[in-house]
Amino acid sequence: MSVSAHDPAQLLERLGRQLLVPGVELARQAALAARAVVVTLGGVGRSAGALEPDGQPGATPPIATAAEALLRALAGAGYGRLGLASALSQPVEPPDGAAWLTGSDGLSQVRTAPPPLAHVHLAVRPYGASADVLITESTDGWEEGEAHDATVATLVFDVGAPLSGADAIAFGALVARLLTEHDLGLSPLPASLHLRWPEDGGAPEVHRRAPTEGGAEVAPLASATLPPGLLKELQATPEVFGAILDHVERDWPDEACGFVLRHGDGRLEAVASRNLQDRYHGVDPVSSWRTSRTAFQLDARLLQRRLDDGADLAVIYHSHCEAGAYFSAEDARAAAPDGEPTHPATRHLVVSVLGGVAKATAMFAFDTEARCFAAEHGSGTLPAGWRRGAAGATR
Amino acid sequence: MTSSRSLASSTVLIVGCGGLGVPAAWTLAAAGVGRLILCDDDVVEISNLHRQVLYRDSDVAAARAKVDALAYALRRRFAGVELVPVRARLDGSGDLRALLEGADGLLEGTDDPGLKFAASDALVALRGAERPPVGVIAAAIGRRGQFFGQLRRGACFRCLFEAPPPPAAVASCRVAGILGPVALEVGALAARSLVRLLAGQPDAAAGALVRLQSGRLDRVVVPIAADCPCRDAGH
Amino acid sequence: MAIRIKIPTPLRKMTAGKDVVEVEGSNVGDALRALEAQHPGMWTKIVDDSGKVRRFINVYAGDEDIRFLEGLETAVDARTEISIIPAIAGGV
Known part of the structure; x- marks a missing residue:
């Protein structure tokens, strides 16, 4: 038996358990196949130390693990086109079931990918919040759309310490869940979200903020x-x-x-x-x-x-x-x-x-x-x- | 992390290599846990792929056992971790206890409520051991999930729920469905808590139930039930 | 002991156009309360309901934002000038 991501019957079988979730519409699910998501990684420069793995030479840095978890979760959820651009040379095995936009020269295929395209930027920070995420939405493609790009969400993942291997997959999964719930029409992306997971073992806190609060x-x-x-x-x-x-x-x-x-x-x-x-x-x-x-x-x-x-x-x-x-x-x-x-x-x-x-x-x-x-x-x-x-x- | 050396010499038993077990095992390996015992009796099916994200189309085509496919995927990513695949369906707390002996931690993530109680019972039974293990018992369905951290003393899973529900009342992911990223998040968060419990760090799930519901996380501290058998166990 | 408080342009309509107000006080909070007594309404322009300096307002004791010192408890004397400066900030 061979598996093809593009056979409708197999696609239904692949995503069937997800379609059983109340509120998940088949049409929305199908639309994910046309959606492109590009992930970039940051935290280079001053916070480059945080990109290093936890004392395991040659192991994958936490931020790259987070990116892989995010991309695999999106591919699993039915996103059709995915890419990863990174200054790191860590290769991420392309997930099955989605077209991989990252060419040998980095992002050449992303630049020509037609919208709708979301750009998810994951960054580790030197102190304070462990990592943050910026999601921008382009309606005009990557190159021409600068003036029309809109920031959809800013997310902060704060576990009181630099992002570690233990946090990485949970962080990637959180971003994937928020994006998926948004694109499936289940729950809109908050304009900003601050997840604080106190190091002292206290209850986790989630602060969502509305797009505008006072001001002009x-x-x-x-x-x-x-x-x-x-x-x-x-x-x-x-x-x-x-x-x-x-x-x-x-x-x-x-x-x-x-x-x-x-x-x-x-x-x-x-x-x-x-x-x-x-x-x-x-x-x-x-x-x-x-x-x-x-x-x-x-x-x-x-x-x-x-x-x-x-x-x-x-x-x-x-x-x-x-x-x-x-x-x-x-x-x-x-x-x-x-x-x-x-x-x-x-x-x-x-x-x-x-x-x-x-x-x-x-x-x-x-x-x-x-x-x-x-x-x-x-x-x-x-x-x-x-x-x-x-x-x-x-x- | 200062505890990475002791994590590297720790063993964790993962019961269930599905929607929760896959991200949990991935997280434990990424955190630097030295040895993982992977336990499941299923083969990889196409309907697993949306949430059990380390499995590949080729695993479906080859009808590969989940424990073998997961061990292969983790070995490729984390050369230092020792992986012990055990292809078996556990039955009752006796089997579980036998596998758990000598391990430092347990991560239960099956869709079988009976096994959750068996996992709790095995942890309680080993409270008198020289190095009693700690555990996290996790579940997820639809867009919700929860996990409970069971320590060497204090409340057990039976203090939270008295007994397993009748089989007919249990909705599993096979029939009720689950949003893939929810499983990934809950499994990874459960394993993250287990890493902290193993390292002796304070954690939200220590003796408490952490719930993900409607995009919110909350925490319910579980007291020891007055009539729970775990009262008499251990120390 | 007289403390000088520098008032920014947007708030000078509340101080009858004065760009510096002299008050008594031994810490920043006391000085701002004395400012409020002279020019009612100033306190709430600077401090929010939770008692913290407002998000887009910076209060300096000398050359340092009091957020990096002891906040409103920051001690001041006649040699310290307090400056209220609207933050120039923003983000994506």
Whole structure:
């Protein structure tokens, strides 16, 4: 007897036990076959130590085990197209029953895979939360969709210690369950979820957060109404714009932040700040539950010192790693906590960084009539002269 | 983990190599447990594949025994772990106790309620042994799951449930179905707790039932039942 | 002992436009309560219901955010300037 994943009768037999679960619709299940999910791994650089296996030379690092558990669970649940891109050379045996998108050159097949495509980024952290997950959804494919990528969920898995082999499969399975329950219409993905499993043996806690909680609204990119302005001027100032792109690429996979000053003579100056988010996360991982992977906190004292010298704050910039150049609900909450912008005369530049390469920029300002943040025209792409490739800046 | 050396010299008996046993064995191997005894009498079937994710289409085609297929899959991933496949259907606590003697931990993840009580009884019976084992007893169905951590003292599975339900009342995954990732998550979390119990670390499942329901995790501490036979066992 | 508190632009409408307010107090919490006594409403702009500094507000004692010190219990004297600065933050 041979087994074929593509024989409908065998597919039914393969997934039959799952279809018996109340609420799982056959049509939804069938739609999973067309769904593509790409998993990437992070935590490289400063937290590279956490990628090492638990004292077993040559063994698989926990994050790679978590990725394999996630991918196998998705393949089992009926997802038709799966891929794994990783800086690690750990090979993951492709699961049966799904087309494997990862070619010999990494992601070439993913780039051409038609949507719907979800991108799941798993990252281990040096301290605080053990690992975090970012799920982005692309409706336009991998390459062209930067401006339309939407972050669907941010998940934090916190067992009070670096991710270990004992945690890895549970972590991968949790992500698989949330994604599967979402795609089967059983339970929507929370905009954010913080699973804390106290090391002292206390009861596990799950905090879900709704997409918006106070703060200003964010207009979708399509409704951008602001005239071209600062973004165009910035892009025409190579030493300033180039410094920003270099900074956000250098700090990837962490978010980078900084600001642009306008001096009395009209000259623009880019100033890079440290991202203090991990420091805040370190002292209070519950209130500041995000890490620098998915959040930034600018050095306000640095900004104040520079403003005391007499310049104007023209732009605050930050990056989104493995996500699009959009103004997120979190960005809006921070920029206008009571619905009123803290810096009304300042614009916000967001740079999308995918795989360490700046892919798109967008400029936002508070629209005082619409009472929300809106994007300038020209947002969402990088002009041809600024297009960057894997080999570095092409300018 | 400071306990990795002692984990490497530990033996765990895994009863049931299905939806829970597969992720549990995978987790125990990834955590660095040195020796795993895998016990099951089934062969891999195509309807297992959605949740028993280390099995392959080729295992179905070859009608391979689950214990052999799982040992093969784990050996490929974790060269250091010693795997002992035991292809047998356990019957009663006597069989279980015989296999459990000399082991440090037990992970029960079958769909047979009778075996859950047998596992608990065997753990209680060995409380007087030189190195009594600890265990985790797990179950999952539909979108729900639970597991109970049984220590060398304190409440046993019979303190939680008096006796197995009548066979007709038991819905198994064969007929009631289970969402694949739920089994994976519950099995892996149960094994994660067992690793912590083996290492003597505090854990949510220590003498307590941890439940996954509607995407929420909660924990019920189980007191020793006044009339439970485990009161008189051991120390 | 007079402590100087620097008020950020968005909150100056509550201090009649003043960018610095002088108060008495030996720790940050006392100083902020004294600020509240002079300019009612300030406390709830800075501190949430659970008694923690609000999520997107940073309070500095000298050059350090009090979250990295003793929080509202952080001791201050006449040489320490307290600054209230809206956080510049966000994330995907």
